[in-house]
């Protein structure tokens with residue numbers, strides 16, 4: 105049990121879910137109820153309803169919830185046998201299915217796997233009784249009626265037990281807090297998150313799109329998005345070369361035999377696309393870049409003097425995701441990893457880890473991602489699923505912890521979170537709204553070097569097996585861009601902005617001057633556009649502001665005569681007229697230093 109599940113707030117939310125179910129059943133006596141757990145920041149309940157919900161329904165349900173709370177009903181627990189439970193829920197088919205599961209054992213009342221011994225219990229408040237193990241508050245009065253809300257005004261659909269072959273249910277989300285102020289704060293945060301939703305901003309800013317004809321989960325990068333992504337790739341590529349990485353390029357398909365040897369097939373078959381036949385042999389879309397890089401390593405004989413070898417590729421991989429789980433750029437079916445593999449000796453492991461952590465922190469700092477923490481995933485001492493001997497595991501684990509400590513990282517050690525092939529270090533960043541995203545990962549691997557019989561010639565002239573480190577810093581380019589869009593709310597720092605300045609003439613007669621200015625700025629490597637549309641100046645300023653273009657350069661008669669531009673920031677701040685060379689100096693300084701400010 106973690107702290108949230110022990111908290112009073114958890115009980116409040118769980119209790120509010122029951123109150124919501126009562127309000128829904130009163131309005132729709134023929135409704136079938138499924139499950140209603142507390143979740144992070146709130147709760148939900150799934151229903152099988154006779155008709156789609158309207159806004160009026162939701163408002164009425166919310167109002168009724170407040171009444172039930174104020175009526176002050178006790179939550180009463182009782183234990184029942186499976187048959188008693190069946191009698192109680194005889195007209196509730198979803199509950200009957202859950203009761204069967206509870207009776208068999210191994211699952212809880214939400215149908216989730218559990219090791220705990222299951223006692224069938226119910227909780228009742230007022231007229232509503234639910235199959236439930238709690239915990240709840242003792243009386244509905246412990247819920248603050250002014251601190252609850254149904255959050256998603258359009259209810260979401262969810263399949264019974266997450267199975268798309270089963271019934272589609274209506275999921276109503278709600279939230280509950282201790283005070284109305286906390287509720288208001290949370291609702292404001294939700295509103296802000298909606299504005300920052302990368303799916304919406306991605307469309308508005310012309311970054312990417314999806315087409316049903318191309319296929320679900322297959323993002324199409326539009327010019328502005330391609331510029332942004334290319335800048336991120338170029339930045340990392342240059343830094344990697346400075347740090348001794350070597351770029352490699354590998355194809356998008358390979359023989360199934362390769363993944364059989366690596367162990368990725370058939371074990372990860374469910375997340376891969378089916379093999380296809382070519383000239384009597386079977387191939388598949390690349391789910392991982394690692395085996396390809398291994399074969400580049402194997403192509404040469406390595407001496408201990410060549411190590412470490414650091415190979416890097418922006419490698420596109422393909423993984424099957426259920427269509428119900430696809431989400432914008434964060435869950436897609438083809439994505440590009442900034443993948444690197446480091447082959448090193450055991451003695452080099454700690455230094456390599458330090459180097460990778462240094463690189464990760466450098467990139468985060470450059471992007472203004474200053475709030476992050478790390479988790480060291482180590483073995484579960486009870487389990488024997490791990491490959492490699494105890495001594496090498498211990499050495500690698502200590503090397504990771506030593507590197508994290510030396511760097512002063514904010515980290516925790518998590519038992520049982522290691523991969524079966526080695527310990528790892530994962531990074532989670534918190535964005536501007538304090539939401540957490542798992543991004544970078546560094547993993548030690550003893551398994552693949554053994555499976556592919558990798559070698560290097562040691563100082564002793566004997567052959568040894570190198571250690572392999574898998575490392576992705578952005579993780580997936582798709583997901584990372586989504587995180588940046590939401591973190592910056594689309595207002596990227598100038599160096600990452602697809603368009604850095606929009607040039608706006610006060611009147612048509614200033615267009616020629618603006619075009620000359622544009623040519624000069626482009627000559628300085630800046631990405632600029634002249635707005636020569638028929639719109640009025642105020643409309644052009646509004647468009648550029650909505651497009652979150654860092655600088656607007658406006659010119660009228662006086663600017664043309666004096667060789668100046670009037671500079672306005674997307675925040676609305678006015679820097680006034682300045683000679684063109686001064687603006688160029690300002691823009692270059694901001695862009696070259698990757699500054700997060702614009703002046």
Ligand SMILES: [Zn+2]
Nearest residue numbers: 234236237238
């Ligand atoms: Zn419950």
Ligand SMILES: [Zn+2]
Nearest residue numbers: 393394574575
């Ligand atoms: Zn790898």
